[in-house]
Amino acid sequence: MKALVLTEIEKMEVQDIKEPKPLPKEVKIQMKYVGICGTDKHLYQGLPGSATATPPIVLGHENSGIVVEAGHLVDSLKVGDRVTIDPNIPCLHCRYCHEGRIHLCENLEAAGVTRNGGMEEFVTVPERCVYKIPDTLSYKAAAMTEPVSCVVHGFQELEIKQHYKTLVIGDGFVGQLFISLLKARNVGEIYVSGHNEKKIPLLKEIGADVVFDPEKEQLNETFDVIIECVGRPNTQEQAIQMAARGGQILMFGVGDPKTEIQVNAYDIYFKELIIKGAFINPHVMEDAISILDHQVINVEKLITHELTLEEVEAVLSGENQEKITKAVVKISE
Ligand SMILES: [Zn+2]
Ligand SMILES: [Zn+2]
Structure with missing residues (x-):
């Protein structure tokens, strides 16, 4: 064969x-x-x-x-x-x-x-x-x-409420799966960060309310739920930085095993952040x-x-x- x-x-x-x-x-x-x-x-x-x-x-x-x-x-x-x-x-x-x-x-x-x-x-x-x-x-x-x-398992790790402001980092296939699930839960505000303008119509069609490119525009917003689907140090750090008080961060993107990121530990304490992984x-x-x-x-x-x-x-x-x-x-x- x-x-x-x-x-x-x-x-x-x-x-x-x-x-x-x-x-x-x-x-x-x-x-x-x-x-x-x-x-x-x-x-x-x-x-x-x-x-x-x-x-x-x-x-x-x-x-x-x-x-x-x-x-x-x-x-x-x-x-x-x-x-x-x-x-x-x-x-x-x-x-x-x-x-x-x-x-x-x-x-x-x-x-x-x-x-x-x-x-x-x-x-x-x-x-x-x-x-x-x-x-x-x-x-x-x-x-x-x-x-x-795998995305369903990650989703189950989060406590999702309809009024939460959510951010999906990454406009690839996995990001698109998460957007679809957030939309199916009638989550009010779904933000997506990505770099590919051509994808914007599809992202909006499946549920994104706002699509932005963090390299082109600085967004002064914080989020209750942030789903990181890229797995690179800069987006992982961004995920933690953009969390609101009480925010939940799902580290879904698979990075290089040797990569480390910088985290402000005071933020974790003061904002009472929840940082979670999701494996298979x-x-x-x-x-x-x-x-x-x-x-x-x-x-x-x-x-x-x-x-x-x-x-x-x-x-x-x-x-x-x-x-x-x-x-x-x-x-x-
Ligand atoms: Zn796979
Ligand atoms: Zn076993």
């Missing part, structure tokens, strides 16, 4: 590899769509995602497909089921798993990170990571269940599927590019310098 293999750091190759065989509690899925995400760029460069990827490995943790074979101990899925995959596989026996905080698992495995993911024709994954999708949900949209689930997607896959199926987020509209496996490396390496907000790869009809 055809697979895009990360053969070494910063090197990929489309190869003909052996089809995987499902273990007794695994299913084999024919891939339909796989999303490409910022984490894939990090993994390609040898930086960690939810874990570290060791080549040779097939990336792809945003997946949809159809079950084509089930191991003999699988009972919740059958051949022909349309599905999406939660790529994260907690061990279920460490101290975090025992208390239900499975995303903090000390032995976390992940499809597309520590084991082969969806950038190949067939993938095998444990039954418990596989979720059936409604017939009304397209495979293309269903491939976005994982990123949407515990217990929210079903919510994400429902959100996509009911078009609370119209995700197909946010996908800007559909690629082939052959085109992926140029995007991950940066050789393709097109402005790609969100790309998916079509693996099969």
Whole structure:
């Protein structure tokens, strides 16, 4: 079968590899769509995602497909089921798993990170990571269940009230998902900071009230909720600086593990700031599927590019310098 293999750091190759065989509690899925995400760029460069990827490995943790074979101990899925995959596989026996905080698992495995993911024709994954999708949900949209689930988890970390003034830092795909969720909660004022003027009509259509470019205009406002979706030191520092008293700051953007930022500790005390992280997607896959199926987020509209496996490396390496907000790869009809 055809697979895009990360053969070494910063090197990929489309190869003909052996089809995987499902273990007794695994299913084999024919891939339909796989999303490409910022984490894939990090993994390609040898930086960690939810874990570290060791080549040779097939990336792809945003997946949809159809079950084509089930191991003999699988009972919740059958051949022909349309599905999406939660790529994260907690061990279920460490101290975090025992208390239900499975995303903090000390032995976390992940499809597309520590084991082969969806950038190949067939993938095998444990039954418990596989979720059936409604017939009304397209495979293309269903491939976005994982990123949407991560955003839902981040959203759940915040206390959101309708009268709160909110700021989303970053106008990329993840920022757009957060804007859509804030809008769905009827939050009164949604500000978005970004640099790409061309995106403004779409951002307003999905719910932004004010879009501004912090490099061009200084905004003298503070916010009750700030969601940082970029992951760079300047935007992370800006997120804390722009918080109102009692403000909540969600650090969602994934930065370089070695990066540090400057924080005014007195502000944390005096403003009683709440600074939170959000890591992956515990217990929210079903919510994400429902959100996509009911078009609370119209995700197909946010996908800007559909690629082939052959085109992926140029995007991950940066050789393709097109402005790609969100790309998916079509693996099969
Ligand atoms: Zn991702
Ligand atoms: Zn665990």
